Amino acid sequence: MSTTSLWEYANPVKFMRLSGQVLPWVAGLAALLVGGGLFWGFFLTPDDFRQGSTVKIIFLHVPAALVAINAWVMMLVASLVWLIRRHHVAALAAKAAAPVGAVMTVIGLFTGAVWGQPMWGTWWAWDPRLTAFLILFLFYLGYIALWSAIEDADTAADLTAVLCLVGTVFAVLSRYAAFFWSQGLHQGASLSLQPGTRMDWVYKAPLYACMAGFTLLFVALLLAGTRTEIRARRSRALMVRERMYA
């Protein structure tokens, strides 16, 4: 796909046409992978010799955290596109991604706490990675609140885009804090491209399925949410026009 043709999808009509065709397939595949991956992880994997059955929580925690952080990165890219090229679809896509990212952050925090209580002996620790993740959640809430608080859509898109740039620091810290500060309680990455086995394939395979499933679920909810935002924007524009000619 050339660069020129990519920008064509900033046109709401073209975006609606393409997303309408793609959405059922992405949603179906997401349901299959999330359902299948979680079933595989919950019912078909053995207990870990140290963690016992709590190892099964990884199939929720890691994919949710992955999506929570990458949703913010996607919002960052969309916000930059809005700020630089003023494409409304980009701003609306960032807006649609925020609730999905926020819920995924809650799932990451919740499953981490439920796992941490029996394994670390505490529900919560002010560990750099955990704290950065909590602040990322607060940024999600602030971002959603800011969109709701400002009536003019373009002003809201401008201000939320700036907020997104600031919040990116915490999205990056959520991912890399374990490398920056060695004193944290949170362990390093469970999966790595470096040589050496950190996780057996009996866990790795369903984890990859869940990660792919959660990512596709994010894409499906993002497409559905963006379509809704485009329709809501058109409704507002038509109502303004009605009032002008009334």
Added chain:
Amino acid sequence: MMPDLGTYATEVTLAYLGSLALIGGLTLWVWLRGRRVRAELETIENRSERKRHG
């Protein structure tokens, strides 16, 4: 069918039920909001169309 979750049955079950409820709630919210906004847009478009031709 239910696997033996041993000592940590409560924690694992809680994590799965809580997360699935959140995912289900989010999906339902996105779907219902999409339906509502679509219906609103159709109403406004039909009204505008009638005004234009009537």
